[in-house]
Amino acid sequence: MATASIHQGVQPALARIVGASKTYGAGENQVTALSDATLDIMPGEVTLIEGPSGSGKTTLISILGLLLTPTTGEIWLEGQNVAGLGERHLPALRARHFGFVFQGFNLFPALTALENVSMAIQMKDPTFKRPKDEARRLLEQVGLGPRVHHLPADLSGGQKQRVAIARALGGNPPIIIGDEPTAALDTKTALSVMELLRELATTHGRAVVVVTHDPRLERFADRVVRVEDGRISSVDSPRSHA
Amino acid sequence: MWTLARKLLLHDRLRFAVAIAGVSVSVMLVLVQVGLYFGFMDTASSIIDASKADIWVGKESNESFEFATPFDDRTYYKVASVPGVAATQRVLMGFAQLKLADGGDIGVQVVGVDPQDHPLLGPWNVVAGDARRLGEAGAIVLDRSEYGKLKIDRIGHATEISGVRAEVVAMTSGIRSFTTSPIVFADTKTARSFFPMGGEPVTYVLVDVAPGASIADVKARIDALPHLAAYTTPEMSDRTRTYWSQRTGVGAGFFTTAVLGVIVGFVVVGQILYSGTLQYLREYGTLKAMGARNSAVVKVILAQAMISALLGFIVGAPLAMGMRAAMAGANLTVALSPELYAVTAGLTAVMCAAAALLSIVKVLRLDPASVFKG
Numbered sequence: 001m002a003t004a005s006i007h008q009g010v011q012p013a014l015a016r017i018v019g020a021s022k023t024y025g026a027g028e029n030q031v032t033a034l035s036d037a038t039l040d041i042m043p044g045e046v047t048l049i050e051g052p053s054g055s056g057k058t059t060l061i062s063i064l065g066l067l068l069t070p071t072t073g074e075i076w077l078e079g080q081n082v083a084g085l086g087e088r089h090l091p092a093l094r095a096r097h098f099g100f101v102f103q104g105f106n107l108f109p110a111l112t113a114l115e116n117v118s119m120a121i122q123m124k125d126p127t128f129k130r131p132k133d134e135a136r137r138l139l140e141q142v143g144l145g146p147r148v149h150h151l152p153a154d155l156s157g158g159q160k161q162r163v164a165i166a167r168a169l170g171g172n173p174p175i176i177i178g179d180e181p182t183a184a185l186d187t188k189t190a191l192s193v194m195e196l197l198r199e200l201a202t203t204h205g206r207a208v209v210v211v212t213h214d215p216r217l218e219r220f221a222d223r224v225v226r227v228e229d230g231r232i233s234s235v236d237s238p239r240s241h242a
Numbered sequence: 243m244w245t246l247a248r249k250l251l252l253h254d255r256l257r258f259a260v261a262i263a264g265v266s267v268s269v270m271l272v273l274v275q276v277g278l279y280f281g282f283m284d285t286a287s288s289i290i291d292a293s294k295a296d297i298w299v300g301k302e303s304n305e306s307f308e309f310a311t312p313f314d315d316r317t318y319y320k321v322a323s324v325p326g327v328a329a330t331q332r333v334l335m336g337f338a339q340l341k342l343a344d345g346g347d348i349g350v351q352v353v354g355v356d357p358q359d360h361p362l363l364g365p366w367n368v369v370a371g372d373a374r375r376l377g378e379a380g381a382i383v384l385d386r387s388e389y390g391k392l393k394i395d396r397i398g399h400a401t402e403i404s405g406v407r408a409e410v411v412a413m414t415s416g417i418r419s420f421t422t423s424p425i426v427f428a429d430t431k432t433a434r435s436f437f438p439m440g441g442e443p444v445t446y447v448l449v450d451v452a453p454g455a456s457i458a459d460v461k462a463r464i465d466a467l468p469h470l471a472a473y474t475t476p477e478m479s480d481r482t483r484t485y486w487s488q489r490t491g492v493g494a495g496f497f498t499t500a501v502l503g504v505i506v507g508f509v510v511v512g513q514i515l516y517s518g519t520l521q522y523l524r525e526y527g528t529l530k531a532m533g534a535r536n537s538a539v540v541k542v543i544l545a546q547a548m549i550s551a552l553l554g555f556i557v558g559a560p561l562a563m564g565m566r567a568a569m570a571g572a573n574l575t576v577a578l579s580p581e582l583y584a585v586t587a588g589l590t591a592v593m594c595a596a597a598a599l600l601s602i603v604k605v606l607r608l609d610p611a612s613v614f615k616g
Contacts, residue, residue, distance in 0.1 A: 058614045067611035095533020106528040110253030123534035
């Protein structure tokens with residue numbers, strides 16, 4: 001079995017999945033979506049998760065992002081196995097640890113870029129002071145300072161994804177999970193978005209986990225985790241970054 | 243939360259306009275129907291409510307205020323002699339035919355009262371003429387709202403009621419009958435001349451209880467007299483309202499329409515909120531995935547419901563006022579009180595919140611992991 005736990009002893013992992021499996025149904029109808037997956041998520045690293053459709057990539061990042069409870073296995077966060085925690089405790093953990101970026105952006109079309117980001121910050125933490133100031137700072141960080149008052153309809157695909165990245169950064173989570181965040185973008189835009197994610201890892205020490213089908217993104221990755229038939233089949237470390 | 247709710251609603255202005263229209267129609271229907279009901283009820287008990295009597299005494303067998311059967315004048319003296327009674331006044335009520343100027347006839351509701359220096363009941367809201375002339379033979383007082391129907395155009399107009407000469411000596415404002423027959427005030431003696439029953443009938447005896455005496459005690463003493471029933475003025479008013487509301491089904495009719503109005507608002511707002519929730523389901527899922535609690539997302543939906551309720555009420559209430567003005571021209575009273583506005587506003591908020599329930603359930607059941615599924 002290949003595992004992605006190659007950094008033990010170097011620095012502490014931000015999150016760790018140990019022997020996680022996910023099965024649906026029972027008896028003859030039982031389907032195994034993920035089997036015995038182990039993965040460490042390290043600060044400052046970009047991890048790509050590749051694999052064919054239906055291989056278990058989405059199940060893996062859903063378990064990592066505390067959106068799906070594994071049937072067996074452990075998820076370690078803050079030195080604690082959180083795999084058995086109930087739904088009551090998970091929103092706060094997700095808000096503290098994860099930001100999500102999606103292929104379809106999932107921005108509220110009625111809200112400006114600034115409002116989309118500030119609203120997400122406030123939803124994550126209702127006690128957050130001056131969420132608009134923080135949202136403006138994050139939008140400037142992703143290069144959208146001049147377009148903070150634009151509606152999503154007035155932004156290009158790349159700009160929308162940058163807004164989504166700024167939204168994911170709201171609340172300062174250490175781990176950003178992207179579900180094919182470049183799939184809806186042209187090559188040039190896709191690469192610029194990956195450059196941004198790479199920079200967030202390198203400069204700001206965030207862990208970035210990206211599910212993708214696009215091998216051109218490997219040059220931005222510290223690790224490439226391949227998932228096939230519900231198992232982590234290999235873990236590679238590409239030689240160079242963009 | 244409010245900003246997001248407002249912007250989500252306003253993003254699709256046509257859909258938002260439909261929602262506001264639905265709530266507005268609902269608010270207007272509720273206000274107008276319930277207002278009409280209260281207006282009718284105020285009209286039904288207006289004579290009783292305008293009296294200064296402590297107690298109304300009538301026949302035990304009476305069910306309706308207007309269609310009460312009279313008793314003999316001797317009973318009046320029995321009531322007047324009950325300990326604790328300070329003053330009494332006869333009231334004779336019945337229906338008669340008034341001769342119109344063009345030769346036709348119209349039914350009127352005659353209210354005969356004893357003329358007194360300090361009457362317990364008499365014409366009120368007198369706006370023209372002299373109601374003190376009511377003691378003159380054949381003198382009558384009419385309401386100006388009935389002038390058109392009765393084809394009367396002035397004080398001093400002479401006509402006939404049941405073939406007996408009658409002359410208008412004063413005009414009132416705002417006194418209308420629930421039975422739609424115009425009310426004609428007259429002296430008891432004049433009123434008796436309009437009815438062919440003979441004798442000295444009395445329909446009600448109004449009682450003023452002596453200072454220091456207990457109204458309840460005096461009422462109980464009168465109640466003990468054979469074949470009589472005594473009611474305090476508020477009891478008599480309630481009894482009359484209840485009779486018209488329940489026995490005739492008029493209350494159920496008005497409230498059914500009001501409930502239909504609420505249902506219309508509920509369905510329209512519910513459908514609009516639900517379709518809006520479906521439209522933004524992925525966005526709500528994204529917020530939940532990133533750690534937003536269910537309560538935070540539910541608040542956004544409830545805020546949309548409350549904005550719809552508020553704006554719907556702001557539009558619907560003036561519409562109801564316009565309807566009231568239009569109906570006043572048809573002699574219909576829509577009683578819109580501050581209390582009715584307040585209750586309707588609360589009902590609108592509850593209706594919109596209830597309409598949001600389906601959307602709330604949808605969001606509560608939304609699996610945040612679903613945002614990864616396509």
